[in-house]
Amino acid sequence: MPDRLTVLSPTGHLGFTPIETGSFQVGVERRPDFLIADSGSCDIGPHPLGADEHPSPQAWQRHDLEVMLLAARRLGVPMVVGSASDTGTDRGVEQYARIIRELAHAHRLPAFRLATISAEVRPEDLLRRLEEGQRIAGLDGRPDLTVDVLKRTSRAVAVMGVEPIIRALDLGADVIVAGRSSDSALFAAPAIRAGFPEAAAYYLGKVLECASFAAEPFMGKESILGTVTHEAVTVTAMHPGQRCTPASLASHAMYERADPFFERLPGGVLDMTHCRYEQHDEKTTRVTGFAFRRDPAYRVKLEGAGRVGERALSIAGIRDPYTIRHIDQVIAWARGKVEEAWGQPGERYRLFYHVYGRDGVMGAWEPQAAITSQELCLVVEAVADRWEDAEIICALGTRNLFYARLPEVKGTAGTAALMMDEVLRGKPGYEWTVNHVIGVRDPLEFFRVTVAEVTG
Amino acid sequence: MRGTRPLVDLAKTIRSKNAGVDQITFDVIFADRASYDLVRRSRALTRETVAALYRIPPDRITTFVEYEPGLAIKFTIRRDRPSGSPGERDVFGSQQYPPLFQVPIPVPE
Numbered sequence: 174m175p176d177r178l179t180v181l182s183p184t185g186h187l188g189f190t191p192i193e194t195g196s197f198q199v200g201v202e203r204r205p206d207f208l209i210a211d212s213g214s215c216d217i218g219p220h221p222l223g224a225d226e227h228p229s230p231q232a233w234q235r236h237d238l239e240v241m242l243l244a245a246r247r248l249g250v251p252m253v254v255g256s257a258s259d260t261g262t263d264r265g266v267e268q269y270a271r272i273i274r275e276l277a278h279a280h281r282l283p284a285f286r287l288a289t290i291s292a293e294v295r296p297e298d299l300l301r302r303l304e305e306g307q308r309i310a311g312l313d314g315r316p317d318l319t320v321d322v323l324k325r326t327s328r329a330v331a332v333m334g335v336e337p338i339i340r341a342l343d344l345g346a347d348v349i350v351a352g353r354s355s356d357s358a359l360f361a362a363p364a365i366r367a368g369f370p371e372a373a374a375y376y377l378g379k380v381l382e383c384a385s386f387a388a389e390p391f392m393g394k395e396s397i398l399g400t401v402t403h404e405a406v407t408v409t410a411m412h413p414g415q416r417c418t419p420a421s422l423a424s425h426a427m428y429e430r431a432d433p434f435f436e437r438l439p440g441g442v443l444d445m446t447h448c449r450y451e452q453h454d455e456k457t458t459r460v461t462g463f464a465f466r467r468d469p470a471y472r473v474k475l476e477g478a479g480r481v482g483e484r485a486l487s488i489a490g491i492r493d494p495y496t497i498r499h500i501d502q503v504i505a506w507a508r509g510k511v512e513e514a515w516g517q518p519g520e521r522y523r524l525f526y527h528v529y530g531r532d533g534v535m536g537a538w539e540p541q542a543a544i545t546s547q548e549l550c551l552v553v554e555a556v557a558d559r560w561e562d563a564e565i566i567c568a569l570g571t572r573n574l575f576y577a578r579l580p581e582v583k584g585t586a587g588t589a590a591l592m593m594d595e596v597l598r599g600k601p602g603y604e605w606t607v608n609h610v611i612g613v614r615d616p617l618e619f620f621r622v623t624v625a626e627v628t629g
Numbered sequence: 630m631r632g633t634r635p636l637v638d639l640a641k642t643i644r645s646k647n648a649g650v651d652q653i654t655f656d657v658i659f660a661d662r663a664s665y666d667l668v669r670r671s672r673a674l675t676r677e678t679v680a681a682l683y684r685i686p687p688d689r690i691t692t693f694v695e696y697e698p699g700l701a702i703k704f705t706i707r708r709d710r711p712s713g714s715p716g717e718r719d720v721f722g723s724q725q726y727p728p729l730f731q732v733p734i735p736v737p738e
Contacts (some may be wrong), residue, residue: 215650218713218720313651314691314707423698424642427656431648431705433696448698476650481715525716536718537709538683540728556715605650605711 174368176402180360181205181411183241183396185383187212187254188227188234192241193394196385196411200396201244203411207363208245210237211356211382212269213256215476215605222260223327223478223603227268229259238269239276242348246282253338253349253359261330261353263293269350274627282629285348288341291621292352294329294475302611309475309609313431318609322479326606329477331619334439335374338362340617344624352620353476355439356382364401372465375443377401379436380408380422380460387425388415409457417458419450439474440616441467470612473619477607482523483560484599485567489574490590491549499579500528500549503588507573511566522566527552551589556602567596632738636674637730639664645726650712652691653722654705655679657729665700673734674702682728 181200183192187210201208212234221228238254245252258265270289277285300323303309309318330353339362341349351359357378364374377399380387385395388410395412408417426445427433436443444464453459491497504526511524518524530549532539551574555567574589582588613619637643641660648654657674659665668674680687685706692705706725713720 215712216647216721218717219650219711220713313649315651420699423696424656424658424701427654427696427699427701427703429646429648429654431652431654431692433694433699433701433703445698450698484715523715527718534718534724535728538685538725538728540682540684554716602715604714608650608711 177400178207178364178367178369179203179205179398179400180207180209180363180377180381181396181398182209182360182381182384184210184237184394185386186214187237188229188258189214190394191233191236194240196395197240197244200398200411201248203398204248205250205398207251207253208241209253209360209381210241211255211354211359213259213261213353213356217259219478219603219605220600222262222330222476223480224601225260225262225264225328227258227265234258234269235272235276238272242273242276243280245348246285251342251347251349251363253351253362255351255354255356255359257350257352261292261351262328263291263352266291266350266352273348273350277627277629280629284626284628286344286346286624287627288344288346288349288622288624290333290337290341290349290351292330292333292354292619294331294619296323296326296329296477299323299329299475307611309611312474312608312610315608318607322606325479326477327480327603329475329607332439332474332476333620334358334473334616335362335365336616337620337622339366340622341624342366344622346624357436357438357443360399369401369403371441372443372463373401373403373406375436375438375465376445376460376463377406379443380406380425383425383428385410385412385415386428387422388412388417389421390415405459405461407453407457407459416456419452419458422458422460423448423450440471441465471616472610472612473616475607475609475611477605478603479606481602481604482556482558483563484602485555485560485563486597486599487553487567487571487595488592489551489553489571490592491551491588492547492590493582493584493588494547495582496577496579496588497544497549500531500544502579503574503577506577507570510573511570514569515566522555522557522562524566524570525554527554560598564596564598571596632736633733634736635730636668636732636734639668639734643726643729645722645724647712647722648705652705652707653725654703655726655729656701656703658699658701662700667736668734669695669702671734673732676704678732679704682732
């Protein structure tokens with residue numbers, strides 16, 4: 174058994190913006206045992222999953238995969254990419270696998286084994302499980318999954334733990350393209366397979382998954398190098414201007430997570446309550462004291478998004494100070510005109526007025542009531558099942574900003590400035606319908622591992 | 630006699646960001662223990678004061694922790710609706726922190 178294993182992490186979100194190659198090459202020269210990167214994110218909203226589209230430009234995805242693939246094949250070490258093409262659907266996995274094959278051909282790479290791991294779950298399969306009485310429990314305060322919510326779900330994925338990746342490595346994979354994956358599990362899998370303690374392996378994953386966000390000062394897309402031993406995890410910044418410090422690593426534990434002490438993973442929880450952080454050398458921090466507790470039953474997280482309708486948008490400006498003071502009445506007038514024609518908002522349509530200059534960013538959470546600007550920007554957003562309806566509702570709700578009947582208005586030729594008299598077509602609206610967990614008998618239950626030889 | 634200073638003068642980082650699709654988490658991070666302890670002990674930042682500032686019931690705050698290793702105070706708020714739903718104002722949840730800037734912190738003269 175080896176006494177240490179090193180992993181290079183070049184980016185926290187493969188393809189989102191291109192990897193910075195300088196610090197990556199510094200990392201490659203340290204001859205890591207694995208190159209691993211996560212491509213997934215829920216931050217981009219429910220549209221990419223629901224519509225099964227890739228939000229990142231294919232040119233950037235190709236760039237990042239090329240940077241990693243060429244280095245991995247040159248070093249002769251495995252490369253792992255998770256949550257392919259942001260959402261980790263079958264389309265994303267196939268897209269990344271195709272890019273890898275094209276790159277292998279273009280660079281005439283010696284033959285290697287490519288594993289793909291699918292993670293997509295058909296809503297009908299989940300429906301069958303619900304009908305069989307299986308509980309699909311809500312996360313973050315959500316109720317349990319119901320048939321109604323599932324019927325509104327266009328597409329769903331399961332989030333894999335370490336087991337499918339370990340299986341792919343066991344099958345001799347040199348390159349692994351995984352569907353939706355737990356970020357930490359991608360990095361933990363080879364360490365657990367090599368016999369390192371689960372706690373250290375999962376902590377390695379937790380700290381490496383966002384690459385240079387765990388270092389300081391703030392820089393994105395730079396590489397960091399993690400080393401796991403049987404006692405500790407050490408992390409080193411590869412960019413000449415960055416360092417990994419106790420503060421930068423400890424801060425990273427809370428980034429994007431509700432709780433900085435506990436990281437929920439498929440099959441258990443990583444406990445960071447008693448972590449100790451020590452500066453090891455100028456650019457390296459050493460961490461000990463993590464713990465991992467297995468759950469009594471293995472549970473897998475599910476993510477799903479459903480289509481809500483077509484979206485239309487338009488933009489109006491308000492400059493009259495009297496109109497600005499009465500902006501709520503103006504909006505109420507415009508809403509009223511839409512309701513006269515289309516009835517109350519609800520199933521048939523929805524209409525939103527975003528008032529930039531007042532509470533456009535924070536809505537009801539905005540503590541400052543007073544409007545202090547001399548002008549406001551209104552974005553009108555209409556959602557309806559059919560585009561033609563969304564368009565006409567948006568136009569009606571915008572043009573009536575113009576005709577609001579205020580008792581003392583002086584500018585009777587129009588109380589709003591239209592940036593253009595047109596309605597813009599937004600991407601269809603989607604909503605996160607599934608943020609749940611399901612118990613499984615086998616950690617591989619939702620995932621299919623396939624290995625094929627790629628010849629340049 | 631004691632004065633006050635706004636939180637923005639005492640913290641190194643004040644940020645917000647999605648924590649999953651249903652929650653937004655807030656990190657107030659200090660550069661040194663003295664500032665961290667001053668704010669922590671002032672009780673100016675608690676579940677109740679934050680709820681009042683954001684005009685939400687305190688039970689909408691799902692986590693409120695003092696995070697010693699990061700010299701940080703951290704809390705998490707359940708969203709009105711999942712991120713990116715129609716009517717969304719902040720898909721990444723990344724601009725919900727500025728009201729924290731002006732929270733007055735009592736300081737010794």
